Amino acid sequence: MNGQSILSEQASSEQASAGQTSSSAPKTDSADGQAFIAEIVARARAAQKIAATWSQERVDEVCVAVGWSVYNDENIRKLAELAVAETGMGRVEDKITKHKNKVMGVLRDIRGVRTVGLMEEDPARGLRKYAKPVGVVGALAPVTNPTATPASNGLSILKGANAVIFAPHPKAKKSTTLACTFMREALRKVGAPEDLVQVIEEPSIELTQELMRQVDLIVATGGSAMVKAAYSSGKPAYGVGPGNAVxxxxxxxxxxxxxxxxxxxxxxxxxxxxxxxxxxxxxxxxxxxxxxxxxxxxxxxxxxxxxxxxxxxxxxxxxxxxxxxxxxxxxxxxxxxxxxxxxxxxxxxxxxxxxxxxxxxxxxxxxxxxxxxxxxxxxxxxxxxxxxxxxxxxxxxxxxxxxxxxxxxxxxxxxxxxxxxxxxxxxxxxxxxxxxxxxxxMPSTVTLGCGTWGNNITTENIHWKHFINVTWLAMPIELNRPKDEDIFGDYWKRFGK
The missing domain is CATH 3.40.309.10 (Aldehyde Dehydrogenase; Chain A, domain 2)
Structure with missing residues (x-):
């Protein structure tokens, strides 16, 4: 969407990860802001290091727990009501429907998918593919969908055994934080590190920019200024182009x-x-x-x-x-x-x-x-x-x-x-x-790539496959080099050598 971007809003700088006492970050001291982001990124890396050791079954158990936390009726209604009250945008009942559909859609898509260890094998070509985490993801959330976005993207990111830190829109910080709080509670319930999901409770332009500089991957869902900033951060980024559906x-x-x-x-x-x-x-x-x-x-x-x-x-x-x-x-x-x-x-x-x-x-x-x-x-x-x-x-x-x-x-x-x-x-x-x-x-998501036409890196719906690294292992196979005549024969017949 176009419209108000997180990077065009001023906000205070007191920071925290969901479910914990807020940490302070001075409003003007960039060094302290860098230190604050470094501290929450370090917590995310420590948590992600644990997740990286998990089996596929453990990853899936965690995803189902987190999914339920942002799918059950009681929590969804709280999120929808807070989102409308805080932003003044949208309708409560529609947001409940959106949550139900998006979360269940992602859970359907990730069910049975291998994102840990050997994920694919092609004996004829001697190829094996091994899935590995991308690390710590910085996820920017829009004011228009402050709860469905972290719920949907969060599940896809966790499916790859990654950690995520959300940067909310300043006008939707409470509702995004509440969604992350529910997810953190779910992580704790199943014995997983809570810091796999964190949020900047009091976002600012400077802290969001610093977050993008320190994480391993960025997913930016929102305004064009936000997406441009993500692409300019120096880190790999998935962004979205403006929507104008016809x-x-x-x-x-x-x-x-x-x-x-x-x-x-x-x-x-x-x-x-x-x-x-x-x-x-x-x-x-x-x-x-x-x-x-x-x-x-x-x-x-x-x-x-x-x-x-x-x-x-x-x-x-x-x-x-x-x-x-x-x-x-x-x-x-x-x-x-x-x-x-x-x-x-x-x-x-x-x-x-x-x-x-x-x-x-x-x-x-x-x-x-x-x-x-x-x-x-x-x-x-x-x-x-x-x-x-x-x-x-x-x-x-x-x-x-x-x-x-x-x-x-x-x-x-x-x-x-x-x-x-x-x-x-x-x-x-x-x-x-x-x-x-x-x-x-179509893969279930709230983040829609628009390809080079929309100044994006991909045309795909951003989902679980975009949050894993894949190692290709090649075994030796029988020599498979074509003859020159096989490739150039038709050309030689028409135009000569």
Whole structure:
């Protein structure tokens, strides 16, 4: 997501790992800040050294215990209520659902997977692969998902017998700390070192930067400034590109089905997820039925005047002269956003709908909005719609995701070949589909790589495989060198030697 980054916030410097008395770190003395981070990293390394000796069965036992601590109903409700109260973003019930799905999804994915010792063997090629920990991971958590992110990423990191230190967003430090507290309690319950999970309870820019310098690997989930800082830290890093998810409805789409799925996805947790549909490009053959379906599902179709009012409310000009999202609208209820813009909507409105305008590049509503506001745009053909989707994602979100509602295999294949998207959802709500769900085969995660298109190192969903080192052991095999004629024969026949 774009929006507020941990590295653009000032915070106090008193620090601690969850479940322990807070340690102090002076606000101005960088040397003391370095020493404080060095101390918690040292604790993490000591704990990880123990985890590195574990069998696969012991690792799995620990993961199940930690998973239950952030899955059971009592703890999840506490986390969801605190997250909403502290950040003012999202909905409690949706956050509970998110926790249930994400944690169970990760537990499903890591079950039975070998991440310790010999993990794979290929006798024909004489290859053996041995999994080993990456060490201590620094994990930066966003304000929009302050509890689901550490729960999901924490399990994937622990699966590799690693330790993790979370750096929360300053506006979500209590809820992230509580999630880590639950995980630490679970570690203690099964006799594992609590310091496998730690958190900076009072985060600051300087301490987060120092954390990134001292750990072995960074995973940055959040704003572009955060990700850029992670990549500039000098340590290996997994970051995410901006989200600007766009759906394409073709002429053969089921518009009522699409409307129901997109409405549910768009309004879920007030669009805190970067996978929340930001726009929908719709073939004119299904345009009217789709809009009617959206309104039936709680969408409010804005008039031209209401769109104009929203335009001035959703984006504000800062002191630097740059136009950015108004923090007051991020992940807020649709009726609250409407009132802020100066108009009222009917009771039960879940999201706002605005019609996009040409040229696409001049209409700000095609940018990521991180709020329950959906932009819709008609198209006259599949190819025109595909080009519109490309242009919209290129404004911000190249490499992230796109989706398509169609039953035509040629359309599906064309989109797969053409779009510079790391993930494409077919007839699915993107907020759940992108990060892995129980109705598709995507790895479950809250951290979505966007490839070089989004200035990331990978296009994959960041999951357990990204938190292990793999040693390749090669045994001698029978000589397997091809003849020159096997490789160059066809070329010689056409062009000569």
């Amino acid at each position: 759906q394409l409805l073709c002429e053969d789409a089921d518009p009522e089905d699409a409307a129901k799925k997109i409405a549910t996805s768009k309004s879920f947790d007030n669009a805190t997820s970067c996978s929340s549909e930001n726009s929908a490009v719709v073939h004119r053959a299904v345009w009217d039925r789709f809009l009617a379906g959206l309104q039936k599902e709680g969408g409010w179709l804005c008039t031209a005047e209401q769109k104009k009012a929203l335009r001035h409310y959703l984006w504000v000009t800062g002191k630097n002269g740059q136009e950015n999202l108004n923090p007051a609208i991020i992940a807020q209820d649709a009726d609250k956003i409407a009132r802020g813009a100066g108009f009222d909507v009917t009771k039960g409105t879940r999201f706002l709908i605005v019609q996009g305008e040409q040229p696409i590049e001049s209409d700000r509503f095609f940018w990521e909005k991180i709020s329950p506001v959906l932009t819709v745009l008609p198209c006259d053909s599949f190819e025109e719609g595909l080009r519109f989707v490309e242009r919209i994602t290129d404004l911000c979100g190249t490499g992230h995701s796109s989706g398509i509602f169609t039953f035509r295999e040629d359309y599906i294949d064309r989109m797969g070949l053409y779009m510079r998207s790391s993930r494409i959802m077919v007839r699915q709500p993107m907020v759940s589909g992108n990060g892995g769900t129980f109705f598709n085969g």
